Amino acid sequence: MNAAHANDAHHEEHPSGFTRWLFTTNHKDIGRLYIIFSVLMFLVGGFLAMLIRTELLQPWLIIPPEVYNQIITVHGLVMVFAAVMPATTGLANYLIPMMIGAPDMALPRLNNWGFWLLPPAAVLLVMPFALKLFGIGNGAIDTGWTMYAPLSVQGGIGVDFAIFAIYLMGISSLLSSINIIVTITNMRAPGMSFSKLPIFVWSWLITAFLLVAVFPPLVGGVTMLFADRHFGTHFFSAAGGGDPVLWQHIFWFFGHPEVYILLLPTAGILPHILSTFARKPIYGYRAQVYAFWAIGMLSVVIYAHHMFTSGLPVPAQLYFMYSTMVISIPVALLFFCWFATIWQGSMTFETPMLFALGYIVLFGVGGLSGLILSDAVADQQYHNSYFLVAHFHYALFGGPVMGIIAATYYYLPKITGRMYNETLGKWHFWQTIIGFNLTFIPQFFLGIAGMPRRIPDYALQFTHLNMLSSIGAYILGSAQLVLVYNLIQVLRGVGKKATAQVWEGAQGLEFTVASPPPYHTFETQPVIQ
Amino acid sequence: MSTTTPTKVHYYVPRPSPYPVMLSLALFFVAMGVVLKVNALRAGPWSILLGAALLIYVLFHWFGNVIGESESGVYKSWEDRSFRMGMVWFILSEVAFFAGLFAVLFYERNISVPHLAQVDPGFTLYPGFTAAWPSAGPHGKPFSVVQPWGIPAINTLILLTSGVTVTWAHWGLKTARRSAAIIGLMLTVGLGVVFLGFQAHEFYEAYTRLGLTLSSGVYGATFFLLTGFHGLHVTVGVIMLSVILMRCIKGHFTPDQHFAFEAVSWYWHFVDVVWLLLFVFVYWM
Known part of the structure; x- marks a missing residue:
C-alpha cells in the first residue's frame, strides 16, 4: 500500500501481505478464507476416500485394519466439519451482506475468530497421524465419525484430539451462526423486508437457528465422553449405572439436524441458480421458505431413526419412523418448486446449471433411499450395511457437495471477476456424475447383499461390485482435480472478464455491484423498492 | 428496519x-x-x-x-442493537447447552436406570443396583447425597438476593446514582464469591465425608456435571461482574448507554435461573 492510500479514508484500505488474511474484519476476505480452507480440506477428505476405495478395490488387506478405521473416521469428520460446513459458511459470509444490502457482517471481529478456529481444529484432528510417526499414541480417532460409546471411551489419544477439535469447531459454528442471525435481523437495507429476503438468506437463517439449538448439547456430550475417558465417570458405561445408548441419543440429536445444517444452505442457493438459467422467477418462494421452517423444526424431533437397531421400545420406533417419513413432505415440496421453476423455461446448460440439475437427480435418489431406511422394520436389514453408505453419500454428496460446486461456479465470476473455463467445467460435471454413480450404485447392491460398512476386508462374492465402485471413485476423485485446475486458472487471472451481471438471467443485489465487488459494498445502504 | x-x-x-x-x-x-x-x-x-x-x-x-x-x-444505536441480539443468541445457545445436560439427567432417572434394573429379574449390574434414584454406586460402594435444605438452600437465597442487588445496581445506573450502582455491583460480586465458596465447600464435603465423587456411579457423575458446569458459569459471571464494577468505578457508562452492564446482568439472571432448576431437580426432588 502506498503513502497516498494510507492517508485516504478506509475505502479500500487493508493491510497487505498475509496479515491482511490473518487480521481481516472484512466479510468478503473471511468468506474467501472459508472457501479456500474448504477446498483444501475437501482434497484432504477426498484423498482419504481414495485410500478407502483402494483398500476395498480387492478383498485383501493393503492398509492395516486399525489404520483403515482411522482413515474412514477422519474422512467423515473432515468432510462434514471441515469441508462442507466451512463451504456453506463461507458462501454465507461472502453473499449475505451483499444480498441484503448490508455494509458488512454485524460482528466482524467475531467473524474472523470463527474462521481462524477452524485450521487449529483441523490440525488437532489429523495431528495424531503425525504423532504416531514419532511413537506417540496409536494414531487418529478410529471409532467412526459417530464416536459411539463404549468404543470411543476405550479409544486412544486420537479420540481426545477429536473431542477438542469438536470444541473448537463448535465455538466456530456458534460464532458464525450468531453472527448470521444478527446480520440478517439487524443489517438489512431499508425496504428489504423478510418477505423479500433472498431465499438463500432464509435458508441460512434457519440453518443458524438449528446450529444454536443442537451444537451446544453435543459439546456437553463430548465433555461427558472426555470425563468417562479420564475422570472415572460412568455416563456411557452400564458398569456404573450409565448407558451407552445415551451417547447415541446425544450424538444423533446433534447428528441428524446436522444433515439439514449441511443441506439447507445449498437447497437455498439452488432456486437462485435454477431461476437464473431457466430465465424465470423462482416458483413458490413462500412455499419454499415454509418448507425450510418445517424441515428445520422436524429435524430435531426425528433423530432416533438412526437408532432402530439400538433397542428402542416399539412405540418409540414407530414414532420415529412416522415422523421421519413426514419430513419427506416438505422435502418433496422443495422438489416440486424446483421443477416448477425450470418448467417451460428457456434453459441453457452452463456448468452451474448442470450441477444444479445433477443436485436434483442425485439428492432425489438420496431422499428416496432414505425413505426406505426410515422404515423401522426394513432398517433391521439395511442398518450399517453399504446400502446406508450409498444412501448418505447420495444425500450428502448429491445434495450439499453438488450444491456447493454449483454455487462455486455460479459465484466464481462474481468473486474473482473472471469467467472460468466452460469446457473444463462441463468436463468436470460429466466426469463427476459418471464417477459418482459408478461409485455408489454398486454400493446399494452390496448393501442389500449384506456387506457391512466399516470393514477393510470382505467376502469374495462382493469383489466385482467393489472393484466397480473403486473405479468409479477414482473417476470421481480425478474429476475434482479438474475443478482445482479450473479454480487455479481463474485465480491466476486467465479467462475473460466477467460483467457485473455475470449471467443473463441473474437477479439480486449481489449482481448490481461490479465483478469483483469493491472491498466494502454498501457503505451507504441501498433502498429496496 | x-x-x-x-x-x-x-x-x-x-x-x-x-x-x-x-x-x-x-x-x-x-x-x-x-x-x-x-x-x-x-x-x-x-x-x-x-x-x-x-x-x-x-x-x-x-x-x-x-x-x-x-x-x-x-457505537451508536445500530451497533448497540447488534450487540444486544448477539448476547441474546449467545445466552440461547447456553440455554441449549444446559437443556442438553438436564435431558441427560431426566433420561437417566426416568429411562435408562429403571430400564437397566428391569432387564432380567435374575440379573443385577452389581450388588445393590436398583431402579432407585439416586442410584447406588458401582460395585455397591455406598455414598450419601447432599441434603437440599442445608447449604444448597442457602445458596439459592444467595443467588436470588444477588439477582436483586444487580437489578438495584441497574436502577442506580439508569437514574445516575453511581454510588448505588457501585455498591449494588459490589454486593453482587460478593454474593457470587460467597456462593462459590459454599459450592467449593460442598464439593469438598461430598468427596471427603459423603463418598459422593465423580466415579460414584451415574448419580455422582451427573451431579458433578450439572453443578460443576453451573459453578463454572458463576465463576465466569463473577469475573464479568468484577470487570463491570471496575468500569463503573472508573466512571464508564451513562444512564442510557451501558450495554456491557446489561449483557452481564442478563447472563447473571440466566445463571440464576439455571440454579433454581438445579436446586429443584438435582438437590430437592
Missing part, C-alpha cells in the same frame, strides 16, 4: 484486529496441552501454560480495545 427512506448512517466496521487469530492460537495450545496432559505426556502442562498466558493477554487487550471503542462513542 421497515422504513424505505434512504439511510446515511454508517455502521462501525472495526479495523483489522490481531486478537481473534491469537485467541484461536491460544485455544489450540490449551486444547493440545490438555490432551497431552491427560495422556501423561510431558509437554502437556507447558502447552496449557503457554495457551493460558496467551489467552489472558488476548482477553485483556481485545476487551480493552472494545471498551476503548465504546468510550470513544463509535
